[in-house]
Amino acid sequence: MDRRRFLKGAVLFLPACGLLSTAAQQALAAAQAKNAAAGEADTGLGDYKPGDHWYGMGVEIDKCIGCNRCVEACKAENDVPRDMFHFRTWVERYKIRHDGEASVECISTQQGKEATPEADQDVVRTFFVPKLCNQCAHPPCTQVCPVGATFPTEDGVVLVDKERCIGCRYCIQACPYGARYLNPLTRTADKCTFCYHRLVKGLVPACVEVCPTQARVFGDLKSKASRLVRFERMNHISVLKPALNTVPKVYYAQLDGEVR
Amino acid sequence: MRVPEQVSRIAVVVAVVLVGAVALRFFIIPQSYFSTALHRSSTVKREAARAVHYAGAQACRECHQEQFDAKAVGNHKNLGCETCHGPSAAHAEDPSSVKPEAPRDRKFCPVCHAYDPSRPTGFPQINPTSHNPLKPCVSCHNPHAPVPPQTPEQCSACHGQIARTKAQSSHALLECTVCHTVSEEHKKNPRSALPSIPQARDFCGRCHGQAAGESSAPKIDMATHGGSYLCWQCHYPHLPEAH
Amino acid sequence: MEMFREIMGRVSGYIYPNEIEINWSILIVVYPYLTGLVAGAFILASLVKVFNVKELQPTYRLSLLTALSFLLIAPFPLLLHLAWPMRSFEIFLTPNLTSAMAMFGFVYAWYLMGVLLLEVWFEFRRDLVVLARETKGVLRFVYRLLSLFSSDISEAALAFDRKAIRFITIIGIPSAFLLHGYVGFIFGSIKANPWWSSVLMPIVFLMSAIVSGIAMVVLLYMIITATRNETIDMKCLDKIVTFLFYAVIVDFSLEFLDFIHRLYESEESIQILGQLIALRLFQNLVILQVLMGMLVPLAILVVVELRRFNDDMRKLLYFISVILIQLGIFSTRWNVVIGGQLFSKSLRGLMTYKMEITGLEGLLTALVLLILPFVILTVLVRILPIRRLDQQALPPG
Numbered sequence: 001m002d003r004r005r006f007l008k009g010a011v012l013f014l015p016a017c018g019l020l021s022t023a024a025q026q027a028l029a030a031a032q033a034k035n036a037a038a039g040e041a042d043t044g045l046g047d048y049k050p051g052d053h054w055y056g057m058g059v060e061i062d063k064c065i066g067c068n069r070c071v072e073a074c075k076a077e078n079d080v081p082r083d084m085f086h087f088r089t090w091v092e093r094y095k096i097r098h099d100g101e102a103s104v105e106c107i108s109t110q111q112g113k114e115a116t117p118e119a120d121q122d123v124v125r126t127f128f129v130p131k132l133c134n135q136c137a138h139p140p141c142t143q144v145c146p147v148g149a150t151f152p153t154e155d156g157v158v159l160v161d162k163e164r165c166i167g168c169r170y171c172i173q174a175c176p177y178g179a180r181y182l183n184p185l186t187r188t189a190d191k192c193t194f195c196y197h198r199l200v201k202g203l204v205p206a207c208v209e210v211c212p213t214q215a216r217v218f219g220d221l222k223s224k225a226s227r228l229v230r231f232e233r234m235n236h237i238s239v240l241k242p243a244l245n246t247v248p249k250v251y252y253a254q255l256d257g258e259v260r
Numbered sequence: 261m262r263v264p265e266q267v268s269r270i271a272v273v274v275a276v277v278l279v280g281a282v283a284l285r286f287f288i289i290p291q292s293y294f295s296t297a298l299h300r301s302s303t304v305k306r307e308a309a310r311a312v313h314y315a316g317a318q319a320c321r322e323c324h325q326e327q328f329d330a331k332a333v334g335n336h337k338n339l340g341c342e343t344c345h346g347p348s349a350a351h352a353e354d355p356s357s358v359k360p361e362a363p364r365d366r367k368f369c370p371v372c373h374a375y376d377p378s379r380p381t382g383f384p385q386i387n388p389t390s391h392n393p394l395k396p397c398v399s400c401h402n403p404h405a406p407v408p409p410q411t412p413e414q415c416s417a418c419h420g421q422i423a424r425t426k427a428q429s430s431h432a433l434l435e436c437t438v439c440h441t442v443s444e445e446h447k448k449n450p451r452s453a454l455p456s457i458p459q460a461r462d463f464c465g466r467c468h469g470q471a472a473g474e475s476s477a478p479k480i481d482m483a484t485h486g487g488s489y490l491c492w493q494c495h496y497p498h499l500p501e502a503h
Numbered sequence: 504m505e506m507f508r509e510i511m512g513r514v515s516g517y518i519y520p521n522e523i524e525i526n527w528s529i530l531i532v533v534y535p536y537l538t539g540l541v542a543g544a545f546i547l548a549s550l551v552k553v554f555n556v557k558e559l560q561p562t563y564r565l566s567l568l569t570a571l572s573f574l575l576i577a578p579f580p581l582l583l584h585l586a587w588p589m590r591s592f593e594i595f596l597t598p599n600l601t602s603a604m605a606m607f608g609f610v611y612a613w614y615l616m617g618v619l620l621l622e623v624w625f626e627f628r629r630d631l632v633v634l635a636r637e638t639k640g641v642l643r644f645v646y647r648l649l650s651l652f653s654s655d656i657s658e659a660a661l662a663f664d665r666k667a668i669r670f671i672t673i674i675g676i677p678s679a680f681l682l683h684g685y686v687g688f689i690f691g692s693i694k695a696n697p698w699w700s701s702v703l704m705p706i707v708f709l710m711s712a713i714v715s716g717i718a719m720v721v722l723l724y725m726i727i728t729a730t731r732n733e734t735i736d737m738k739c740l741d742k743i744v745t746f747l748f749y750a751v752i753v754d755f756s757l758e759f760l761d762f763i764h765r766l767y768e769s770e771e772s773i774q775i776l777g778q779l780i781a782l783r784l785f786q787n788l789v790i791l792q793v794l795m796g797m798l799v800p801l802a803i804l805v806v807v808e809l810r811r812f813n814d815d816m817r818k819l820l821y822f823i824s825v826i827l828i829q830l831g832i833f834s835t836r837w838n839v840v841i842g843g844q845l846f847s848k849s850l851r852g853l854m855t856y857k858m859e860i861t862g863l864e865g866l867l868t869a870l871v872l873l874i875l876p877f878v879i880l881t882v883l884v885r886i887l888p889i890r891r892l893d894q895q896a897l898p899p900g
Contacts, residue, residue, distance in 0.1 A: 068371070106517070
């Protein structure tokens with residue numbers, strides 16, 4: 001094969017590539033136009049406009065009585081497996097002793113234990129902390145998903161596409177809060193959605209609906225009249241693991257430094 | 261210069277692979293497959309379409325206005341109906357055939373009201389084993405507007421943690437009313453009518469000052485002891501032994 | 504409930520409830536081990552072509568084929584681990600560009616097709632043509648197909664092959680670094696996990712990969728020459744082991760640096776990581792990885808460098824140390840992958856990993872995946888000559 005034949009081949013090959021890529025771009029543009037038209041036609045959300053909202057949750061530690069109603073409501077509302085391994089939200093009990101040693105337990109995995117715990121003389125302070133997905137504004141879990149199956153919505157809720165999740169569990173490793181798990185039924189990653197199906201209907205998440213002491217406050221940070229904005233104005237607010245810069249949208253009032 | 265034979269051979273393979281990949285990506289697989297926006301909107305749609313199990317308190321109000329009004333002024337005014345009655349969206353859809361739960365036994369109320377040291381101070385708590393054993397809670401307390409049937413006789417009914425601490429201290433024999441003045445209203449609306457709290461050093465000096473005559477209480481010189489600190493900055497009154 | 508109690512019995516301290524499951528199993532231990540061998544073997548091969556270390560010529564082709572056979576199996580532990588393996592093609596088609604893991608498909612495809620297969624093809628092309636001429640029947644067709652029906656083995660064509668190999672190797676070195684450094688990056692970039700989150704992670708992975716790859720080639724070279732009744736080229740072996748020695752020293756220093764740095768920085772996590780090492784990883788980390796897998800082979804290699812042993816003694820010592828090094832590097836992978844999941848992200852408790860034996864993510868699968876590359880390699884060295892044909896034709900000695 002000499003140079004002439006090679007050049008001839010190249011002369012044919014390059015325009016062929018050009019044609020292919022032009023055709024490809026056209027096909028892409030057509031498909032995008034079709035998608036855009038389809039997207040405007042039906043979002044499945046009715047009058048609800050996701051761009052008008054930015055959701056968060058406030059948790060007032062001093063009000064939580066550790067009754068676990070939120071955990072049970074969450075499991076019932078979201079079909080979370082009724083075992084002791086999978087929780088979208090759970091409640092922790094902290095006991096801090098005189099020597100500064102903190103002991104923690106998850107009371108949501110101890111349901112059915114009836115005896116009230118003995119008052120411990122050595123305890124300086126003790127309290128409950130409800131935990132859930134922090135719906136981070138800068139979520140490490142969506143960053144690492146190899147196929148983009150988990151993503152933040154316009155209204156600030158991190159969702160999982162269970163039809164595209166490949167089950168690599170990288171997001172579970174990346175979540176600093178232990179809020180994700182692999183759902184044994186769908187075999188895909190699963191987590192708290194702030195009860196997204198309730199939000200679009202104007203309802204609050206199930207855990208907030210049943211909380212007897214209003215330790216959980218749900219609201220829209222884009223609305224100045226929302227309860228959450230008032231909650232943030234009235235309290236000193238902290239978030240969990242701020243050093244990791246995940247920018248959580250679950251805000252704790254009266255949070256103890258031992259909580260992590 | 262000649263193009264070596266092996267280059268043309270390998271170039272064919274490379275070209276086939278590349279063209280195959282491009283064809284697969286742009287022609288064989290439908291382009292909608294690559295649309296992130298489409299995937300996301302269908303996920304949102306799927307999430308939004310999930311069934312609601314908890315109807316929300318406003319839905320209950322449409323039929324149960326009476327209970328709603330009773331609850332609105334009582335101590336349970338902040339509770340959602342489904343906190344106790346469980347998920348009731350199915351009942352709201354079809355009231356006659358699906359009935360929500362209505363817990364009437366003694367197991368349910370202690371979920372919130374059993375004494376637990378981790379619960380916030382002031383939250384009404386009882387000891388389920390000693391508090392009127394075997395009687396269902398609803399026989400004395402109306403769950404929609406619960407008030408104590410009679411005013412609690414002892415502060416420890418609500419302030420268990422303080423009572424337990426005090427019981428082990430040198431102040432064990434002192435009544436709460438020695439230091440706190442408590443209005444009757446406090447027993448009904450604990451947060452809106454707070455008991456009094458001693459404000460000045462002199463209050464402790466009534467028993468512990470050198471001038472105080474009676475009792476075996478340890479005496480100190482109020483003028484020199486502790487300088488300008490308030491007594492309870494060092495001595496927790498419910499467990500006054502200084503650490 | 505019984506199961507729950509049993510599992511909680513293996514937990515100490517506090518863990519988040521969702522953390523009871525260990526999500527990345529032994530298969531994810533096997534994966535970086537395999538890619539490490541690929542990268543290491545390729546780097547060894549590149550020493551011949553780019554850095555002109557003539558002594559290593561006898562193991563050049565073996566290193567290439569080792570890299571190839573391990574690379575072919577490397578994606579399988581990942582695939583079998585996925586909850587939805589049939590969806591894995593999504594990583595190619597709709598990769599999430601911010602995800603480290605999404606790049607896997609591209610890094611892998613580039614390394615396999617853009618580097619390794621090309622280099623193997625150019626290296627073996629001449630011998631394939633020669634073999635196709637000498638054989639008949641089906642085998643002849645196979646050789647012709649493998650050579651892509653090329654037949655030019657003139658000196659000019661061979662000179663081009665050599666140039667091409669050199670060029671591919673030069674591109675291949677950063678690609679090998681990319682392949683395994685990237686695997687380290689998958690772990691090192693998880694800021695939520697203090698055991699993984701470290702900028703040194705990709706570099707430590709890379710150095711340990713080089714160590715394990717070189718050691719594997721030494722092992723295979725000794726075994727293959729023994730089974731074929733050939734004599735080991737001691738000059739070559741001594742040279743490889745010298746490189747191995749340097750690589751072990753660099754690897755050890757890096758891991759030690761990482762350790763000291765964590766200890767000195769003493770972040771929030773230091774207490775739980777201390778407990779992790781003391782209570783969960785003592786055997787695997789201190790005894791297997793550091794003592795047996797690194798210090799003992801290092802000591803053996805130092806002794807070999809200092810004393811003049813005869814050939815048989817050296818062979819024995821080399822053999823022992825490369826086996827220990829394989830053991831050590833496998834424990835390194837275990838300690839990173841499993842160790843990183845044995846403590847709670849609440850930094851208050853420790854879990855245990857109970858390995859399945861027969862399940863899809865169990866020990867047997869892992870063993871099969873570890874054996875498969877050797878099977879592939881056996882087939883490859885049967886088909887392809889690991890010495891240039893003209894050399895083989897010479898009478899031995």
